Amino acid sequence: MKSLVQRVLTSPVAGLLMVILLLGTILTLFAGSHVDRRTGLEVNNFLNSNTLVQTATDASFFAIMAVGATFVIISGGIDLSVGSVYALAGVTMALALRALAPSSDAATVLIGLAICVSVGLVCGALNGLMVVSLPVHPFVITLGTMWILRGLAFVISRAESILVPAPLTAMAKASLGLTETLYPVPMLMMIAAAIVGMIYLERTVMGRHIFAFGGNPEASRFAGLRLGRIQMGVFVVSSLTAGLAAFLGASFYGSASCGDAAGYELYVIASAVVGGASLTGGKGSAISAMLGALLIVLIRQSIRTLRLDQNYEWIVIGCAIIIAVVLDQGSARVAARRLVAAPTGGTR
Amino acid sequence: MTEPRRTLRWALAALTAVLAACSGAPPSPAPAGEASPAAAAGVKKKIKIALIAKSSTNPVFLAARTGAEAAARELGPKNGVEIEVAWLTPPQEDGQVQAQRIAQAVNEGADAIVLSCSDAGKVTGAINDAVGRGLAVMTFDSDAPQSKRFTFYGVDDLKTGQATMAELATQMGGKGKVAVLQGNQNAPNLQKRVQGVREEAAKHPGIEIVGVFPNIETPQDAAAEVIRVNNAYPEIQGWAMVGGWPLFTRTLLDEIDPKRMKIVAVDALPVELPYVEKGLAPVLLAQPVYLWGYTSVSTIVDKLVLNKTVPERLPMELVRVSKENLGDWARQLKAWGFTDVPEKYLQMGASPK
Numbered sequence: 223m224k225s226l227v228q229r230v231l232t233s234p235v236a237g238l239l240m241v242i243l244l245l246g247t248i249l250t251l252f253a254g255s256h257v258d259r260r261t262g263l264e265v266n267n268f269l270n271s272n273t274l275v276q277t278a279t280d281a282s283f284f285a286i287m288a289v290g291a292t293f294v295i296i297s298g299g300i301d302l303s304v305g306s307v308y309a310l311a312g313v314t315m316a317l318a319l320r321a322l323a324p325s326s327d328a329a330t331v332l333i334g335l336a337i338c339v340s341v342g343l344v345c346g347a348l349n350g351l352m353v354v355s356l357p358v359h360p361f362v363i364t365l366g367t368m369w370i371l372r373g374l375a376f377v378i379s380r381a382e383s384i385l386v387p388a389p390l391t392a393m394a395k396a397s398l399g400l401t402e403t404l405y406p407v408p409m410l411m412m413i414a415a416a417i418v419g420m421i422y423l424e425r426t427v428m429g430r431h432i433f434a435f436g437g438n439p440e441a442s443r444f445a446g447l448r449l450g451r452i453q454m455g456v457f458v459v460s461s462l463t464a465g466l467a468a469f470l471g472a473s474f475y476g477s478a479s480c481g482d483a484a485g486y487e488l489y490v491i492a493s494a495v496v497g498g499a500s501l502t503g504g505k506g507s508a509i510s511a512m513l514g515a516l517l518i519v520l521i522r523q524s525i526r527t528l529r530l531d532q533n534y535e536w537i538v539i540g541c542a543i544i545i546a547v548v549l550d551q552g553s554a555r556v557a558a559r560r561l562v563a564a565p566t567g568g569t570r
Numbered sequence: 571m572t573e574p575r576r577t578l579r580w581a582l583a584a585l586t587a588v589l590a591a592c593s594g595a596p597p598s599p600a601p602a603g604e605a606s607p608a609a610a611a612g613v614k615k616k617i618k619i620a621l622i623a624k625s626s627t628n629p630v631f632l633a634a635r636t637g638a639e640a641a642a643r644e645l646g647p648k649n650g651v652e653i654e655v656a657w658l659t660p661p662q663e664d665g666q667v668q669a670q671r672i673a674q675a676v677n678e679g680a681d682a683i684v685l686s687c688s689d690a691g692k693v694t695g696a697i698n699d700a701v702g703r704g705l706a707v708m709t710f711d712s713d714a715p716q717s718k719r720f721t722f723y724g725v726d727d728l729k730t731g732q733a734t735m736a737e738l739a740t741q742m743g744g745k746g747k748v749a750v751l752q753g754n755q756n757a758p759n760l761q762k763r764v765q766g767v768r769e770e771a772a773k774h775p776g777i778e779i780v781g782v783f784p785n786i787e788t789p790q791d792a793a794a795e796v797i798r799v800n801n802a803y804p805e806i807q808g809w810a811m812v813g814g815w816p817l818f819t820r821t822l823l824d825e826i827d828p829k830r831m832k833i834v835a836v837d838a839l840p841v842e843l844p845y846v847e848k849g850l851a852p853v854l855l856a857q858p859v860y861l862w863g864y865t866s867v868s869t870i871v872d873k874l875v876l877n878k879t880v881p882e883r884l885p886m887e888l889v890r891v892s893k894e895n896l897g898d899w900a901r902q903l904k905a906w907g908f909t910d911v912p913e914k915y916l917q918m919g920a921s922p923k
Binding site: 253255256257258259260265267270272273276279280283376381382383384385391395403471474475476477478479480481482483484485523526527532533535536 | 657658661662663664674677695696754756
């Protein structure tokens, strides 16, 4: 029986964490330093609480979506509409709060959250319903809804950038007892979303059904799993996390517009894939998706912190994704060969 | 199963190591030179200015960057300070990413931020945080008027829209159907310009606006949008473009007959000059985009080094570019560091201003 340390060290999460720590170390060594205006002390340009929390905050919005997208990817599907759900949820919330003008801060936050979650639920149900009932690949369905939902956001917002009420920003930028320039709420929400996603996927029967469906839909059908319900569920979860991210994003930045999160779907999918999710289904992890998002943001950050030409950003991220997927597929082939070669049982 | 995964992680680690290797040595501290007037006055010897424009794929902002770097080279030694301009512009327009870049600039010790806002609502909080932490923040081109930035440098967008429409109406003899090219519909400065176009059009009874068309602010996307609209509305005789995006390609020179249609656009970069020569865009209203960078850095020096009082608004005047002053304008662009000014325009004789 493997010891806890062994299990931790050989887990996929450990590898990803190692890369993040290594990159963080490199950034710390090469980032240079500056004199902090408030304290007068020399601080490292990367290894300081503000930059670390800011990096996590930057990652949090699409990391939360990546947790939901991982559900879809594990099931063998893909969801391109998350960026548009984010935009629609954000502008719907901002418009509704402008119209309702709730009297108390708590009511503002709760109504805002309820609206974003509701928009996410409706969009997810729409995606799921079409994927289940129409003989069309989820790629096409969600490609269509990506534009439909973005267009809806455009029409209802009239391309305005709509300010959200101050209590929402106060909530998203609460320092929670830390220095007043630190805003840990998005980071904590990201960690919470990843933990809930991990527990659901790895510790519940419904979660294991998603792996079973993604790994072998035919076998799942013969095993009596309700495939339509599983597919519907993963798209609802995906859009739900997009709604949650929109709530946080609009609150944190103080406004919502129809152009929000344009192109984020690709970062979201990339985060899940870099985190080890297989686009062929059956494999993925919510925690790894979060770490994948952190790694992508860290790569983006490193390009600027190391003063590289930032025009290389897309090239570097593209290379990282291709390397991740190619090696991941290689690992799947090796695992399959070992499984075949092993006289008894597999190598897992 | 774990070995290949380990390989994957090490490959990614190698990638990051390559990144680090590319970075070279960490920035060295400013050399301890002789006491300059700035040092004598107790001013910091080095100023780091973060320049955050809307998009690094838009040529007008590259010109602003050139201007900012030229100002840093020129004004630094003159005032005894080392001025570093850090280019933190996102590759694509995204107010959220701009807010993130503002936070990054603060965390990495910038002294000032110069910003053109993609979405004023999105960046206002980040600007206020930066000001709260002691940075001097100013905007150019596109403002965030509700924020705590200390000044804005740019054209009056309402008047720019009005001037665009007034020129187009003149070119069209006061009658005809026109379309308006808007660019990013979320950008507050462009919304103001469109408002100006509408207000001016209302003063010309013979002019009818058939539609306002947003576009992705890349040359190809913008040119494609113009062609699509022209196909859908063959009655269009003029375009009021509140930004020059489609004219950053030569596409429309081949697609549109100058006898049938006229264009008046804001901006006059080197690549747009053939449109003036051919008469398709008989008038361009140039924003001296180089000055966005140059004047902004100069203003930061005024505020941080020379302790001058800076007004809340620094107006930028448009330059009317037509066949009459094409040579003068081409030479001005060349003097500002543009390397792609066609030689034939540089040779055009000076004309009365």
